[in-house]
Amino acid sequence: MTESKLVPKSPANGPVAAAVLSCGFGCFVLGVLAVAADGSKALATALNFYNPTGPLSGVTIVAIALWLVCWAVLAALWQNKNLAFAKVSAIAFLLLALGLLLTFPPFGDLLLGH
């Protein structure tokens, strides 16, 4: 008598990969814009979307907008795909780590030569 065993179909990890990678990307953009706005008066002025808050308003609005757009685009592209999640995870963590590092003022000052 043979025993049949159902092999479970692995759920697509594409949507999760899209969420993770776009989150890392958004954090990285936040860090880059924070340092760039600190180093460039013209950029700081351009990012001054709401004057009482100053350039922080533009830095965060742009970062969040790019994060959400990136998430939507990747989610559409990877909707039913199964990706090498370890690679996606490594890239996402690298972007997140860079984002964290760029928000640390001494590191930003070092990059800008302050």
Add this chain to the structure above:
Amino acid sequence: MEITQRELVTMLHGMLFGGYYLLALFGALVLLLERSSHNPDATSAQPTHRWQTIYFFLLIATGWAAVLSGAYIIYPWYRAVAPAGADLAIYPKYLLSAHPYTAGWHNFGMEWKEHIAWIAPMSSTMVAWVLLKHRAAWNADRVVRRTVLGFAAIAFLSAAIAGGWGAMINKKAPVQGGASIQLMGSSQ
């Protein structure tokens, strides 16, 4: 017993939104650690309980409420330009920057806090979304579970740094001003 409008809003920002968010994030971390440690069966994804949906919704809502109220209500009070000769007590940024011994609270503390804070709600939104919408993929792959757990830990760290600096800066140069609100009758 009175409190000013700005003090009340700052308390809501830090103690209600920020405080609840940190507690909830720590709870979510414990939940994730517990769920990541065993080997869930990929074929039978655990259903998302209603309380989990509410919990994560409140987690995300308070995280975003904390950063938005901080950036768009309290930060403008904090960074308002002090006119010449003004009492710096109600201009915290200028009060701190006026002295080299206190300038670091702004140049380092506030500069770090105002940016790193945003990483917390961004990361926790992603974590909650994966847990609520893609539980099967989360159950099926250990790398997915570890990645999500890592982002949740970074969210907690970011929120703790932002909250910690916020509390210390507000102790050093409190946001004050606005109309007085009577909380209780005078006890003489």
